[in-house]
Every structure is written in C-alpha cells, then in structure tokens.
Amino acid sequence: MDANDKPHAVCMPSPAQGHINAMLQLAKLLHSLHDFHITFVLTRLNFNRILSTSAGDELPPFCNTVQSDDLINQPSSFDVLPDFRCEAIQDGLQRSDPNSGEELSELCDSVRNNLADHFRQLVKRLNHENRGPKVTCIVSDTYSSFTLDIAAEIGVPDVSFCSVSACGFWGFYCFKELLERGIVPLKSEDDLSNGYLETCIDWIPGKSMRLRDFPSFVRTTNPNDSVFNFCKDESENAKKANAIIINTFNDLEAPVLDAMSAQLPPVYAVGPLTLMCDKIRDAALKNFRFNLWQEESACLQWLDRKANGSVVYVNFGSMAVLSSEQLVEFAWGLADSGREFLWVIRSNMVSGDLATLLPAGFSSAVTSERGLLTSWCPQGEVLMHPAIGGFMTHCGWNSTMESISRGVPMICWPYFGDQQTNCYYACNEWGIGVELGNDVKRKDVEGLIREILGGEKGKEMREMTLKWKESAIRSTEPGGKSFMNMEKVIREVLLEDNKHI
Template structure:
C-alpha cells in the first residue's frame, strides 16, 4: 500500500486548482503506509487512535508483558488473577486485564507482531489524537504522554460530531455502520418503563460460541428483566444463530430480538437501564455519554483493559468474572437493574455523562485540544 498511497499524495499535489496537502491524518495502525508518504511530501503526520488511552498504554507495554508471560507460563486460572504492579499509571490490573490477541503470547504471531511493530512506530507521528476526554483518563494520559509525544485527547468523537450541522449530502452518504440499521426496537422501547431494559449488543465483529449463546439466553430468561438483544447473523462464529427451544415464547412479553440498531438512540432512550457489552471503545464511550452503566464481557484486543477501567476506575460497570454461565448472567443482570449497587453505578454513569458533555462542548477540554493541535502542528508552517 505504501507505493500507491504515496503516488496518490504526489498526484494530488501536482494537480492544478487543487489545494496542496498540508497534513496527513492516519489511523494509528496504518502508520506503515502514512509515514513514508508524509516524509516524502514533507508534511506533518497525525495519528488517530480510536482505542482508549488505558488500552494504548497497556499496548505500549505489551512486549514486556509477553516476555514476562513466557517466563512464567502456566495454565493455572489463578495465574491470570495476578496483579500487575510494574506499569506506571495503571493500578489494580490483573494479567487477564491486559490486551488479549486470541490468547497468543507469541511475539512472532502475525497479529501480535503487527500490533507490536505499530506501537514501536508511534514516534513517527508529529502528534497523536486519542478518542477520549481528559476528565475520564487524565492520569493515564499523563503516562501515555511520557511514551508518545504530543498527545491530544479529543473526544468523545460522536458527541463532537453531533454538534456539527449535517447537510443532506452528509446525511445520505456518510455512515459509520457495517450493518443496516433496524429502528423497530425504538417503538418497542417506548412501551417500557424508565430504566427497566437491559440492552445487549456485542458490536460489529465480536463472536460467541454456541454454548455461550445458549447460556446467555438462559440467563436473560431467568433474570425476569426486560431486554433488547441485537442478534447479528454471524454472532456465532461459523454457525447459524440458534436460540434455545422455548426461549422466544418464554420471553416474548419482555424481550425484543433486533437486527443492527441505532445504538446512540437506544442508549439515550429513557427505558434503557443497562448495557451488556463486549467493551469495544465506541460502545463504552457511547454508554458513558448516555449515562448508562454496563455489564462487561470483553472478548479480545483492547476490550480487556477497557472493561477493567469501567469496573474499577470509573465505577460504571460490573464484570461477569472468569466463568460466564446462565447463573452468572442472571445474577449480574439482577444486580445491575435491581440492587443498591446498580443504583450506585447508575449515579456514577450519569456523572460521566455530565463530564463527557462538558469535555466535548465548545468550551471543553477536547475543543481546546483540537485548537492546540491545529495551531501547534497542522498550521506550524
């Protein structure tokens, strides 16, 4: 990709009537393509990481973590509960809270190697944007800034985007979903009591096994709480999604099975009381910005540190624990939607909603950081 992209940049710069390229903004994981082009043209390169600052910090230390894992490898479950106390800025982290690349601890694994190589090249950028806000990750951002120069917290991006007037062209042609949206669930939510519904969604690419699907369905049925469950057709990897016999009939009065839905609208609906999530960063930011507490079931990559911070640092969620079965699902759903602990988490989530709105406002920290980025980096010539 390096050659074609560099040729594109050169071609645009040679065209008459086309403004010259003055900066390249690249996803941080595409720096192997963007850096050679930016260096050739002589313009600043800005990385954008759409993961959390806590996940980025964990990834910057991931090579050392893997080396320690190989030195003390064991299948003992208690091993994964060991506290990591050697990463500056991260506390209360267990080994199982570190980024997980499908269980691989091999630095030569192609996915792991690619990620480590990317993180070794973060210094190639003139600046780095992280989709977060200072009020949420201030301590972590300070430690990330000691490893990556010129860090700018600009987020939550979806709240900033909501402030931008969207004309007819943008509304029709620019979208951020991998699946077509179904909106019927919003009418169903209108019939439910405030704070009574659990929203269940595992994002665009996370998978369940058939056994996990069965246990989750049984736990939701046994919880006696209402739920809105987004069922992607490929949710069970390599298999057809088949729900347990009798599940639909048993839960038809309090359950709604949906295709892909407008998640921001769902999370901001008054009937939503909690979110069972895989802990992708977009989902966490959207949940916090809506004031909705979470049940965390991380799957891979950055989702493990995200989940730990939601539960331990931001007091906005519950985790399943090591073993996820129908009894665990039932217990945690009841705790989130019907206990004093759930009310505490709701209050905390509502406070994060206030801070997210404040940070992404025109006078907020994210706008200030955007102004500094433009002045100090993008317009420096």
C-alpha cells in the first residue's frame, strides 16, 4: 500500500503513565498488524520527560526530532518508525516532576481546559502537510473526550479507548446517578468511617457493589470536587463516540460489558492488549516503550538468580504516594516475611530521602540478594519472569491485565480511582487476589506475602489466575473473541468508509 493511501489514526491518550502505556499498545497493534499510519500525541510535559529518560538509549525514535515554534528550544516530534510518529501539544503544566496522585486535580483541569485547541491545530497541520496521509480516524482515551468535537469537525470517526476496566468505567459512569440520588457527595467526613461506605448500591446493571467499592473519587464531601466531576463528565461523554474499545476480555467481565452495551455505543473488548502485542513480529516496535522514569533493567539479571515462584514483586504504579509511616510498615513486612522481593519505589512516591526514610536496621536485615529496590522497571518482562510468584500491586488496570496474562496472583493495595473497583473484583469475583487494608500493618504485609508464596490460599489464587490466563490466551488467538472484536472495530468503525479494506 502506498504510504499516502494508508489509514491514519491519531491516538490521544490521557496524560498519565498508565493511560499512555495502554494507548501505545493499541497503537502498536494498529500499525503492526493492520498497517495504520500512526500519530501518537503526548502533552508537552510528558513528551519532554520521555525524551529525558531515554537519553543515551540506542533506540531509533529519538534520532529524528523536529523543532517547532510552540515548543521553543524543545523537539516537538520524533519518528518511532517511518509510519509511526510521536507529536507533542501544549498542556499548560509547568511541573518538572512526573504525575502523582497529589497532582491529579491539576492534571484533570489541564485535560479539560488546555488541550482541545492545541489538538485541533495539530490535526489541521497533519491534514495539510505532505509528510503522511490525511487523518482518517481518531482514537482517544475515554478521559480525553475533547477530541470528539474535533473529529466531528473534520468528518472522521472517533473511537473512545477505555484503558480502565469495564467494571471501573461502569463505576465512573454511575457517578451521575449516585449524585442525582443524593448518595454522593458525602454529608461529612464522618461518612468515611461510620459505616456509610458499606451502603449497598443494588440498582446498577451488571453488578451490585458497596459504595466503598466504587472508584474512590466518590469519597468527597465537595459537590464541586474537580476530579469527581471530571470523571463523571468524561464517562458520560463516551456516549458520543462512534464506538468504545476496552482493554479486557469477555469471559472476565461479561455482565458489565453487557450492561455497557445496552446503554452506550458499540463496545468492543479487545484485551488483554499485553497478549495481543505478543503477536507483533517487529522486535524494535514490540519492545518500544514511553517511560516517565528511567527504566532500570538490571533487576532482570537479579531475577535470573532466583528459584521459580520465589519472589514477590512490589509496585504501586505511577501515581501512588506513600506516607513515611506506610513506607516503614511495608519495609518491615517485606523484611520479616523472610521471602525474596523486588520493590519498585519511584522518586516521587515518598517525600524525602529514601535512604533516611527506610527504617534503621532494614538494610542489615535484608541483603541485596534477598531484596532489591529499584526506581522503575520493565514490568511486562518482570511479570513474565518465572521467578515471580506474587505481585503486590495498586490494582491499576494495566497491572491487573498483565498479572492475569502472565498467571501471577496479586496482593491488592488500591490507592485511588478505579483501583478500588478492580481490587473488589479481583478478590471477590475472579479469585486472583487478596486485599491488604489501607491501614498498612507490617504483620499483615508479612502474612499475605507468606500466604501468596506458599500458603493454601495462595495456591488457590494461582490456580484461578492460570485459568483466567488460559481464557485470555484463547480470546486473543485468531478466532478468539478479542481477536475478532479487534478485526470488527477496525473494519466497521475505524475504516467505516471501506476505502482501505
């Protein structure tokens, strides 16, 4: 196919590490398996961080940078491959640090108020330059719905890509009705501890849940809470998309997917994307990642020295923030468990110098051969490693999908957002996780690590995780439901004019 005749998808992730990761997997699949020209859009802050963390890497994308007036003295684009380009747009954010949970309100305000005009200008430029084909479709994160009006202006389909779980999205989507029924906002801070969060919400199509199992942004007393209203409005806007793609598989979330399909545009479950991406043959594209932190791969060599199933992997994602007290409890729980562990501690996960925050005696209690601390790691490769026997996680959806895809049971410590909902399903519906309470105690950490790596409950969870892994693999194989859904959404929505079929 001539380069200028290819379908051209502009991919707009929400500007947080987990959303970027998921959208990149989808973009890789469109490019590698379906011959799409890709423009992948990052916000300025994340774009510059990715360039800085990749400095010195022998990767092809950063050798082709183009200067732009709107990013003075900064590159504004680079080529991953000849038909796969990354572009930056202004975001209005000035922080040099990566995103964290403490900055979420600022991030939501930026998406809502700052990105639309810059994205519109980018799409117009792409349609008037001679470097590639005209834009034929937009794939936007469900929480970047500002693209919908722009797609309508240029007359192309806009598919909403839901990078959270179906159950998490459905929780966000119900925010509007929770508000209308007077269930939220909370009447006072007392409702956080007086049993009100145990209220059963039994009118939700697909699944009844306690209020505490909804995405955590319901736990506000402020009717004008910016994050609550952002998630409510963005989820509601998904109704305007031509279709919704979601990184899950039918066997795992069938009741919720059915409920979504009854009220929303066509819903296509195409996951786990981790397994779909295993089919990409181009090694350079398959292994390419956008990281907001410098990746340290030495942990893989450390894991090579460990026995199968002997290591617990600890990673609370890209946005969780720990108090110094929580850090100490986790540290002693890991030390006292007597088990080997790999612990990811981001530079902005705790406030202060990590060396001084770790408890006295921790280093002498844990040798470098029993415990390894790292600031960021190639998680996909870590979870594939046979040495990993359990995953202590925040229950972000990418992490949950990767854990299922690799057959690794979870110790769940949700931080915020849809992670509470994912935790509920993992522990109570899917049988692949056990929850660690928010009030972290070292004895609980120790006990759950021992259980997941050697106890009867851990054995049961491992068996269930392997069953879900087998189901996920079947779904992503040719003829499987996710595989067919991917083919269908491309044929019926992204290529709706049939010009490129």
